[in-house]
Amino acid sequence: xxxxxxxxxAQVSDGLRSVGYLPGESTxxxxxxxxxxxxxxxxxxxxxxGKTELAKALSRYLGRELVRLQCxxxxxxxxxxxxxxxxxxxxxxQAEASGTGWDAVQEDIFxxxxxxxxxxxxxxxxxxxxxxxxxxxxxxxxEFEAMLLELLSDFQISIPELGRVEARTQPVVLLTSNNSxxxxxxLKRRCLYLWLDYPDVxxxxxxxxxxxxxxxxxxxxxxxxxxxxxxELDLKKxxxxxxxxDWARALLLLGAEDLDAQTFRETxxxxxxxxxxxxxxxxxxxxxxxxxxxxxxxxx
Amino acid sequence: xAPPRAEEGxxxxxxxxxxxxxxxxxxxxxxxxxxxxxxxxxELLDAFAALHEVPWDVRAxxxxxxxxxxxxxxEDRRVFELVFDRFFFRAAxxxxxxxxxxxxxxFEDAASIDVDALREAIANAxxxxxxxxxxxxxxxxxxxxxxxxxxxxxxxVDVQRIRRSLGLRAEPQPxxxxxxxxxxxxxxxxxxxxxxxxxRELERGQIERTRQLPPARPLSELDRSLPGGPIxxxxxxxxxxxxLKRRLATQGKELRGRRRHAHVDVxxxxxxxxxxxxxxxxxxxxxxxxRRPELFVLCDVSTSVTSASVFFLSVLHALHDSFRKLRxxxxxxxxxxxxxxxxxxxxxxxxxxxxxxDAGVADxxxxxxYGRVWTEFLAEVEDDLHPRATVIVLGDxxxxxxPPRDDVFAAIAAxxxxxxxLNPEPRLYWNYGDSVIAxxxxxxTAFECWTANQLEDFVKALTAGSHAMPxx
Numbered sequence: 001x002x003x004x005x006x007x008x009x010a011q012v013s014d015g016l017r018s019v020g021y022l023p024g025e026s027t028x029x030x031x032x033x034x035x036x037x038x039x040x041x042x043x044x045x046x047x048x049x050g051k052t053e054l055a056k057a058l059s060r061y062l063g064r065e066l067v068r069l070q071c072x073x074x075x076x077x078x079x080x081x082x083x084x085x086x087x088x089x090x091x092x093x094q095a096e097a098s099g100t101g102w103d104a105v106q107e108d109i110f111x112x113x114x115x116x117x118x119x120x121x122x123x124x125x126x127x128x129x130x131x132x133x134x135x136x137x138x139x140x141x142x143e144f145e146a147m148l149l150e151l152l153s154d155f156q157i158s159i160p161e162l163g164r165v166e167a168r169t170q171p172v173v174l175l176t177s178n179n180s181x182x183x184x185x186x187l188k189r190r191c192l193y194l195w196l197d198y199p200d201v202x203x204x205x206x207x208x209x210x211x212x213x214x215x216x217x218x219x220x221x222x223x224x225x226x227x228x229x230x231x232e233l234d235l236k237k238x239x240x241x242x243x244x245x246d247w248a249r250a251l252l253l254l255g256a257e258d259l260d261a262q263t264f265r266e267t268x269x270x271x272x273x274x275x276x277x278x279x280x281x282x283x284x285x286x287x288x289x290x291x292x293x294x295x296x297x298x299x300x
Numbered sequence: 301x302a303p304p305r306a307e308e309g310x311x312x313x314x315x316x317x318x319x320x321x322x323x324x325x326x327x328x329x330x331x332x333x334x335x336x337x338x339x340x341x342x343e344l345l346d347a348f349a350a351l352h353e354v355p356w357d358v359r360a361x362x363x364x365x366x367x368x369x370x371x372x373x374x375e376d377r378r379v380f381e382l383v384f385d386r387f388f389f390r391a392a393x394x395x396x397x398x399x400x401x402x403x404x405x406x407f408e409d410a411a412s413i414d415v416d417a418l419r420e421a422i423a424n425a426x427x428x429x430x431x432x433x434x435x436x437x438x439x440x441x442x443x444x445x446x447x448x449x450x451x452x453x454x455x456x457v458d459v460q461r462i463r464r465s466l467g468l469r470a471e472p473q474p475x476x477x478x479x480x481x482x483x484x485x486x487x488x489x490x491x492x493x494x495x496x497x498x499x500r501e502l503e504r505g506q507i508e509r510t511r512q513l514p515p516a517r518p519l520s521e522l523d524r525s526l527p528g529g530p531i532x533x534x535x536x537x538x539x540x541x542x543x544l545k546r547r548l549a550t551q552g553k554e555l556r557g558r559r560r561h562a563h564v565d566v567x568x569x570x571x572x573x574x575x576x577x578x579x580x581x582x583x584x585x586x587x588x589x590x591r592r593p594e595l596f597v598l599c600d601v602s603t604s605v606t607s608a609s610v611f612f613l614s615v616l617h618a619l620h621d622s623f624r625k626l627r628x629x630x631x632x633x634x635x636x637x638x639x640x641x642x643x644x645x646x647x648x649x650x651x652x653x654x655x656x657x658d659a660g661v662a663d664x665x666x667x668x669x670y671g672r673v674w675t676e677f678l679a680e681v682e683d684d685l686h687p688r689a690t691v692i693v694l695g696d697x698x699x700x701x702x703p704p705r706d707d708v709f710a711a712i713a714a715x716x717x718x719x720x721x722l723n724p725e726p727r728l729y730w731n732y733g734d735s736v737i738a739x740x741x742x743x744x745t746a747f748e749c750w751t752a753n754q755l756e757d758f759v760k761a762l763t764a765g766s767h768a769m770p771x772x
Binding site: 185 | 354355373
């Protein structure tokens with residue numbers, strides 16, 4: 001992996017394509033700005049539109065390591081930043097217990113040797129530039145967000161016992177959010193903003209083709225059309241891009257020639273995953289598809 | 301329409317030009333702030349930094365770079381789009397007017413345009429959604445039907461007249477032959493875009509003739525309000541509801557930090573202290589129980605406010621888990637309970653159809669009769685009302701000259717614990733004409749509720765169970 005320094009938006013766009021991610025018009029531009037300006041990017045959008053995937057693709061394209069911090073409720077500094085390896089510290093104290101004074105031991109046990117680096121620390125301290133993904137930031141509480149501010153604006157972490165750890169290289173930082181709560185203004189102010197939405201028909205078709213190239217043109221188009229239609233319904237969980245790709249692959253495996261009503265009934269559980277949603281989709285979309293070959297229809 | 305730098309991309313920018321552009325960008329952010337987008341100096345600096353990195357002659361890049369640094373939520377982004385178009389359109393036109401650039405008359409032989417062919421071409425372009433063609437066709441349409449640029453002088457009227465002469469409608473029109481895209485109706489979204497193009501071309505013509513800009517209007521409140529008209533796309537409604545649902549589902553947990561200090565439960569503390577010989581070593585706290593209000597919702601569904609009402613009801617029913625009990629009523633001249641409709645129907649459109657079909661709330665005139673509504677409501681729910689119940693009325697408080705019967709309303713408010721009034725009209729219009737909101741406001745708390753944000757604030761406050769409501 002040799003690091004890549006993009007010099008234009010078109011280059012980023014092509015680069016992301018070459019690693020299997022088809023960026024929308026603003027995605028490439030914001031990624032380019034992130035790399036150039038060294039600002040974190042806040043990526044928001046519904047679930048399953050490729051927010052996490054974007055970070056992975058960027059790390060592949062830029063030839064940088066991906067450091068990922070998955071956020072969840074109750075995540076704290078010890079899990080995100082660093083922790084003192086207190087077992088090792090205890091052992092050290094015991095080993096040196098006799099003879100050495102407290103001052104010497106204290107000097108000793110708060111050294112980098114006893115520091116357990118967590119993802120944020122890893123990203124900062126890495127000698128090579130990395131891509132840092134802070135996933136689902138909206139799952140944490142506001143206190144954690146505030147803690148991130150120092151990291152995001154200055155790329156440094158203060159450790160009371162040790163001093164400041166500054167980033168040796170400029171990481172590309174992506175924060176993703178499902179918008180399940182309003183993030184603080186302070187955090188937003190430090191970030192570039194990218195809103196990812198479900199792609200339009202042509203764009204999604206391209207994505208499906210990229211991931212399931214063997215699927216026939218007409219059936220792929222029909223598939224994407226149906227997925228887009230299903231998203232318009234008021235579902236508990238609308239199908240994501242990943243799910244349309246899964247569906248395309250499932251159809252390939254089954255060797256489906258055409259997407260008729262029967263095939264749809266049998267495979268729609270790939271894209272719709274709630275009991276009530278299944279009923280809605282079957283009633284609204286399923287009935288409009290042409291019945292398959294006579295044999296298929298009769299067998300039911 | 302292109303950003304003003306676009307046409308001079310090849311010329312090396314002289315210092316004076318450069319300063320001019322900076323000022324212009326600041327003007328643009330000022331305008332965004334005026335529309336309620338919070339932009340700090342750091343964001344402005346980011347915007348300048350970002351513009352250093354992108355080519356300015358690509359409109360999309362220029363715009364996205366600004367959007368990524370200035371607009372930081374989907375709502376802000378929507379306002380950004382509107383302001384961006386307005387600002388740079390006006391800036392480009394102002395420059396053209398100063399430098400005396402005109403586009404010429406263009407179509408000298410307007411009379412020779414094949415009108416029928418044009419109609420069909422436009423309908424087809426709308427069907428395919430080809431953006432580029434739309435602008436050209438808009439100009440052709442103006443040339444053909446716009447009476448050579450004279451028109452009525454009011455752009456909105458001209459737009460609608462041209463649209464009608466083209467036979468474009470969103471509803472299916474069976475009189476057209478098979479294969480004509482107009483037969484099944486033109487997609488609403490496309491129609492709206494075409495109308496925008498028409499409007500823009502007409503404005504451009506007007507500026508060229510008069511050689512000055514019309515006064516700037518602030519963004520119409522309608523552009524950002526709740527789904528009011530039928531044209532508003534339902535997808536947007538769903539998005540708002542889905543987001544509300546998720547936010548409200550998570551908000552309880554979020555509050556936990558702030559409300560950590562609960563009340564000491566003396567009885568349980570004493571009980572626990574027995575273990576330690578009567579010394580209360582360990583304090584026991586009262587558990588925090590989320591307040592789950594009992595709601596009675598009354599919604600006006602007369603034509604003026606029907607969309608806002610149905611929208612509000614579907615939001616509440618989407619959230620029914622948060623309430624102990626939720627009964628909803630719709631009214632025009634009489635009331636009718638619709639709780640079941642919403643339990644059955646999760647789809648916004650179908651719910652609103654079901655209501656207009658089955659509720660039977662219009663009697664003769666179809667105008668709201670608040671007096672009668674209060675009386676009927678009180679008769680129906682009097683026994684159920686108690687101090688822990690919340691009554692919410694959504695309506696514009698326009699009595700159409702009928703007696704407001706605020707004495708009955710006062711009786712309802714006295715029986716219920718809390719009474720709220722949501723008015724889908726901006727506060728500016730309150731108490732004008734036949735609006736008697738002031739009469740009712742004596743007995744309840746009234747809120748404006750015409751944007752998604754205001755609605756969200758209200759619902760949040762309602763489910764949080766706090767009596768101190770934010771007034772935004």
